[in-house]
Amino acid sequence: MQVDPHHWLTAARHVASPNHNARPEDEVSALVLHSISLPPGRFGGDAIERLFTNRLDPAAHPYFATIHALRVSAHVLIRRDGEAVQFVGFDRRAWHAGRSRWWDGHRERRELNDFSIGIELEGDEIHAYREAQYRCLARVFLALHARYPALTLARVTSHARIAPLRKTDPGPAFDWAYFRQCVEALTTQASDARACV
Numbered sequence: 001m002q003v004d005p006h007h008w009l010t011a012a013r014h015v016a017s018p019n020h021n022a023r024p025e026d027e028v029s030a031l032v033l034h035s036i037s038l039p040p041g042r043f044g045g046d047a048i049e050r051l052f053t054n055r056l057d058p059a060a061h062p063y064f065a066t067i068h069a070l071r072v073s074a075h076v077l078i079r080r081d082g083e084a085v086q087f088v089g090f091d092r093r094a095w096h097a098g099r100s101r102w103w104d105g106h107r108e109r110r111e112l113n114d115f116s117i118g119i120e121l122e123g124d125e126i127h128a129y130r131e132a133q134y135r136c137l138a139r140v141f142l143a144l145h146a147r148y149p150a151l152t153l154a155r156v157t158s159h160a161r162i163a164p165l166r167k168t169d170p171g172p173a174f175d176w177a178y179f180r181q182c183v184e185a186l187t188t189q190a191s192d193a194r195a196c197v
Helices: 045-053 131-146 174-196
Strands: 021-022 030-036 076-078 085-088 092-094 100-104 108-111 116-122 156-158
Touching: 021 156, 030 131, 045 076, 116 131, 131 174
Parallel strands: 030 116, 030 156, 076 116
Antiparallel strands: 021 092, 076 085, 100 108
């Protein structure tokens, strides 16, 4: 998996969202993990894609009537089966973090949309995320790190951490240690393959 010259993943399905704008300083240096299920607690279907492309039918479910007018997006959605769907090029500012704060070395920064990539995991805070999702997320992270070197594992965070009074995702169901193990395993495999050449 790679990021192409136009800032899109080569191995993702592309569904363009209109919900993005220019990054103020062309900086890509953090990754924010989210979770989403529409309606809440249900997986599958096209409701998430419809939300991110402003096509959610408010009559399709009572919950949709409360959110259909939102203008939100993420750069990437990782489905339960490990499929990656990209909505916004990484050079653009997707609308995923909302009001947010981040302690960045020696200073507090606000508005993480300005410099972060947002990845939604299809899931919630109760159900365990699937193996395929962790593996896909690790591959996506390594592709992003190769293209945007400032984005390191230390700069991967949660929506809950950057907006603690508003958000709790991806929640306790997300296994941070296992995600890092998946990244390390892929990194080791890549190093071994290079050594054999």
